[in-house]
Amino acid sequence: MVEKKPAEPVLSKRRKKFVSDPLNDDNPITVQVLGICSALAVTTQMKPTLTMAISVIMVVVFANLIISLIRSLIPSRVRIIVQLALVATLVTLVSEVLKAYQYDMYKELSVFVGLIITNCIVMGRLEAFAMANKPWDSILDGLGNGLGYSWIILAVAFFREVLGSGKVFGWPVFEAIGIQNFPTNGLMVTPVGAFFILGIIIWVQRTKTGYVEH
Amino acid sequence: MSHTLKLKKGFDINLSGKAEKKLAACDQPKTFALKPTDFVGIQRPKVMVAVGDTVKAGTPLLFCKMMEEVKYCAPVSGEIIEIKRGDKRKLLEIIILADKEIVSEPYKKFSAAEIQQAEKSELVNLMINSGVWPNIIQRPYGVVANPADTPKSIFVSTFDTSPLAADISFVLKGEEKFFQAGIDMLKKLTPGKVNIGVNADVSQDTFSRINNAEIHPVSGKHPAGNVGVQIHHIDPIAKGDLVWTVSAYGVAQIGKLFLEGKYDASKVIALAGSEVKNPQYYKTYTGACINKFVEQNVTGDEVRFVSGNVLTGEKIKSDGYLGFYHQQVTVIPEGTHSEFLGWILPTTKKLSFHRAFGLLSFMNGNKKEYVVDTNMMGEHRAFVQTGVFEKVTPMDILPTYLIKAILAEDFDEMESLGIYEMIEEDIALCEFVDVSKNNLQQLLREGLTLIKNS
Amino acid sequence: MKFIKDIFDKNKPAFEKGGKFEKLMPLFETFETLFFVPDHVTPAKGAQIRDAIDLKRMMMTVIIAMIPSLVFGIWNVGYQHALATGQAMDFGQQIWLGTLVVLPIVIVSYASGLTVEFIFGIRKGHALNEGFLVSGMLIPLVVPPTIPLWQVAIATVFAVLIGKEVFGGTGMNIFNVALTARAFLYFAYPSQISGNVWTYLGDKNPVDGYTGSTILAIANEASVTKSGSVVEVLANSNTIISADFFSFTNMFLGFIPGSIGETSTLMVLIGAVILIATGVGSWKIITGVFAGAYLTALMFNMIGANGFMLMPAHYHLVIGGLAFGAVFMATDPVTATQTERGKWIYGILIGILTIVIRVFNPAYPEGIMLAILLMNAFAPLIDFYIVKANKQRRIQRATV
């Protein structure tokens, strides 16, 4: 009788790494420098940023899952176009849902949701991971990268909203602690401000991890 | 005689303590040394003698394993008393206790006419074995020339514009015939021209009457006398080119070898500098120990003895030895003092090429002689470009960019920015005026070494 | 002087390796070298003597050149205050008031900037670089007297951090530090620095009909609202104070509202003379900026599509920060072009751009700031072509 190999735990150490690595050491934005465009454009406030973050997580997780499921069926010659078609479909779905239930966000994010299609993080994960790994692993990988992207843009948005508008999720923090007329920083409202915040995050992160550009 | 080359850029460092044009009577030093470190190209010296051996002037002492045919010979006759080595057994000095009467190795004599007719290979052979060959320097890199090469031309500069430099016309007085013979010899080494740079600012220059060579009058401030500057304007070096340079003294020495059949290392040197009581000329031999000349002849306790001039020379001890290529010993005050608010107080006493606030030396006119010590006059700083290097470099070269290329170890940039045209002495003035106090000569050598070894 | 030396010598061991304050060595060194030029001597090989110049002296020269502008600026703050509030103040009171306003700005600028520099100096273990001595004085001179002090602090920290340290410190920065601070203020807190009400009023009310706007703001608006020629509008502004408040002479001499150090073209020119005479500032850049600006303005005069274009060309040279920028900012050796020929191109382009931005960009009246920052970014490119030409000459020479 062939002894069955014991099944790998659902969250084995190896799998945990799929989620944890992209959060810091292999962060898609700060280390791989992908998805910068949306990181600059949508991060003036936290609310749209959160919407964007959730959208990206959804797209990358589902795209990873589906591609992983049908990976053996996809003809290799047309795999990029297949991935693109799938991502485009998912993005359109997200966009439609937003339009129906979160119209404000839909208006604000408008073109940037559509641009998830060209977000290198999504296509990159499909090509680099989902095409060669099992569905569950792919889900975790997608989740990890989605979260890695999310926390960075949320961090950027946090600073931009606090400094640029004096608010967090639209809630006036400075008035709440008794500071009236907090002088908002106009630079933070412009994309240039996002550049600086992102730059500083990358700077701090690289100083800590000792990462060196090769 | 061709058109006068007028150089506008540059800076004369006018120091006090110029050597008076007279030969002082003085006993010859007891010891002489051959310092392999004087020859940039020598990487693996092989000593051919041992302590206790007796040698004659012109007896080979060592050669470099990279270029075995060229021999470096004893300047005087006597006994080898010490072979000094430094870290990692690096050969530093071979010291000879000189005989009272100098005896020379006998070499074959030629008449002026015979030089013209003799086989080139025979002449070269004599040169590389007798000790005169290291006078021939190859550009690029500024290393001892390889006898197997053929240079596109040969350059001789007959004047020295560096601070307190020995007057070459004075030093070579009476040696014109040897100089001419040397030029005739050099002419045989190149299919191109032998170019002689003469000082256009001095009338009746003895060197402008030399035959068998192209005479180029050059006028201007330091570094107009640098042979590198003259090459740049007369027959520049491109990648792959080889040019040889010989000092005026070297030419005369070569001529003397052929006409008299001996390696004569005797030379007239200048002892100069603000700390010398009686700055004047001395007749001695290459590699002389300087103690005889400076003893009782120096004021002040804290002084620095420099073999060579203050821009490119080397610090030596009071009983150190004169460098192979050097024709002067300069004595200046050591600058181990910290000056209160020295970075801002206005002064006319400090020499400066700049005119920044408080640096008023430009008001003194160019006749004033300065006493300058060895203080760095500031701290080393990050490289700040001020455009001043270009003002003291009379060549179509951008020293700032060249230095940056060296720092970046970018070979292509170094090449295209003209590193082949420069050696240390050509960038020395930049090092002097540098606001950020970088050691540019050392840096340039590192760049040259990088390229040479690549 | 001996006793100061003794103090340093006595305390030195504590800062040396293994000492109690080992990490603070850069700080100690900075102060020590401020009092005493160190006793370092030249290395054994190479140049045995060195020029008396050092970076400290160069930077001090720039600061000295700025002193006329600073002193005049201090007085002008008081003078403008007196005019605007209709008070009678004598010269001493004006200077005193100006000092009370300007001195804190200078102190805040230096304190915040030097703190950042020290932190980085200590982290990297090197002594303080003199570069900030100049930037720290430039920043107060390019801001209006009405600037809140905390904004000065934030802008300075931002400029040193983002404008300099991220590029690797002094000598490596691409953008002029003081201008980075100014630009930061401009984009971050535009309402304080966009050219309206630049006269220090304190708790007093201005006299009726007084406008504290800068000339650029007035000129700009006049051209957009098409309310007659700029010169006329200027002549009709602030007539409450004097009929020729905005006359050319007044603008040249600097008896007008504006940034602290920028109003007086005359004082700036005195600074320019100092910089050029000492060879610290490039006369090519300064001349280039003025020439470029003047010629562009002349050309616009000929086109004359709006009131601003029709403003006499020489007006452009005395209003706003053009002169100050040309003399003290454009000549920053680190961020300017480094080749001599490049300096001409760099200066002239700054001049042209300044006028173009002033005339065509209604939102950013101060053209010189953006023009210099933009050309800072292009300076390496200009140099690249000049250097390339040099290399080309070398190659061609070889084939001949």
Place this chain on the structure above:
Amino acid sequence: MQQSNTYIIVFSAVLTIVLGGLLSLANQGLKPMQQKSVELDTKKKILSAVTDLQEKKGDEIIDLYGQTIESVVVNIDGEILEKDKDGNPLIAENIDIAKNYKMAPEERLYPVFKYHQAGNKEAVEAYIFPIYGKGLWGPIWGFIALETDLNTVKGVSFDHKSETPGLGARITTAEVSNRYVGKKVYNDGKLASVVMLKGENNAASNLDEHHIDGLSGATLTAKGVNEMLENYFIYYKEYMNKAKTNATEKVALLN
């Protein structure tokens, strides 16, 4: 593994059908919600010119709108239009102001939203007019609500595309829009509009009922706002005159 062309074609076809189906399904399924969202968005904006909507939810707003707003479309002469050129019924809420702005003023359609007491169409409380113009960098637009005297400003709301953050962009803040409340449009029957002054913190003596404090550093955006308001007061002049007469008639009738 290299699949055959047939396989690729079949695979692509299946994929296209599956994905396309998915999309059209979603599109159909979500359409009602989306339409409602768009509608809500427009109505919210109109209402916000007269009331505070912060507490209200989507459905409540739509209800409130239905109860309190009556809309008509007029032309430059103040005549009420029922149908457009092609004979389709005109709905004020669907009119694209930006598109209309590109036409000559005489050809434009001008929606008017009448705000009345809930359920009682006669008891008009305010008139809301959409406005549109040019700021410094791009278009600016908004709504202005006038009280029944068609003279007193009841409220405004502005929006913009690309004004300078911190300067011109401040027109969207409540701080700025509140400055308009209570100001008068006409001075003795002559149009005086409400003008934003130059610079901030103007002396109180300058702030009469036709002038409000300006925006420091955003004189040109303020100028755009002023022009926009004045233009639209002129465009709606005929309609306003008619409405005023009606109102007085009604008052007379009631008396």
